[in-house]
Amino acid sequence: MATTTYLxxxxxxxxxxxxTDQCSAATFTHRFDQLENTSFGKTARTxxxxxxxxxxxxxxxxxxxxxxxxxxxxxxxxxxxxxxVKPATGSESATNPGFTLTGCFLAEMPxxxxxxxxxxxxxxTFVGGDYTVDVTP
Amino acid sequence: MYYVITNKRIGNLGDVYKPKPGIxxxxxxxxxxIAQVDDGTTDEVSTTEAPKxxxxxxxxxxx
Numbered sequence: 035m036a037t038t039t040y041l042x043x044x045x046x047x048x049x050x051x052x053x054t055d056q057c058s059a060a061t062f063t064h065r066f067d068q069l070e071n072t073s074f075g076k077t078a079r080t081x082x083x084x085x086x087x088x089x090x091x092x093x094x095x096x097x098x099x100x101x102x103x104x105x106x107x108x109x110x111x112x113x114x115x116x117x118x119v120k121p122a123t124g125s126e127s128a129t130n131p132g133f134t135l136t137g138c139f140l141a142e143m144p145x146x147x148x149x150x151x152x153x154x155x156x157x158x159t160f161v162g163g164d165y166t167v168d169v170t171p
Numbered sequence: 172m173y174y175v176i177t178n179k180r181i182g183n184l185g186d187v188y189k190p191k192p193g194i195x196x197x198x199x200x201x202x203x204x205i206a207q208v209d210d211g212t213t214d215e216v217s218t219t220e221a222p223k224x225x226x227x228x229x230x231x232x233x234x
Contacts, residue, residue: 052180109198116193136193
C-alpha cells in the first residue's frame with residue numbers, strides 16, 4: 035500500500051547538539067558524482083558512481099541566546115562536523131534510521147536574516163563527508 | 172583531561188562527554204556546551220632517553 039510520510043517529530047543533531055526544537059525543515063541528500071563511461075558499441079549513455087558528494091540542508095529558527103542556533107553554529111563555519119537526522123525520536127532501527135554525515139563542511143551561515151514581522155530563519159548546508167546509516171539501537 | 176557535559180542539549184548534566192569521530196570539540200567548548208576538566212593527567216607519553224656517551228677522545232696512535 036502506498037504510504038506518505040510527514041515528519042512531525044524528527045531528531046536533528048549538529049555537532050552533538052540537539053537542535054530539534056530549532057529546526058523546521060531538513061533535507062538529507064545521499065549523492066554520488068555522476069561519471070559517464072559511455073563507449074562505442076553502446077546505444078545509450080551509461081554512468082558510474084564517482085566520489086560521494088552528500089549534503090544536509092537545515093532550516094533553523096535563528097536565536098542568539100545561549101545554547102541556541104547561533105551559539106551552536108557560529109564556531110562551525112569554515113570547519114567540519116557531524117550531522118545526524120532521524121525521522122523520529124527513540125532508538126535507531128531499520129524503520130528509524132539515523133542518517134549521519136561525518137566530517138561534513140559548513141562553508142557559510144547567514145548571521146542575520148530578518149524580515150520585519152517574521153520569525154528569523156537561516157538555511158544552512160553541510161556538504162561532503164562520509165555518509166552512514168545507523169540502524170542499531 | 173576530560174570533558175563534562177554542561178548543557179542538556181548534549182546529554183545529562185555532569186556526565187563525562189566522549190566525543191565521537193568528526194565532532195568539533197573546540198566549537199562545543201566555545202559555546203559552553205561542555206567544559207574541560209584537568210585531572211592532572213596528560214596525553215603526553217614520557218620516554219627515557221638513552222644515556223649519552225662519555226665526552227672523551229679515544230687515544231689514537233700517531234706515526
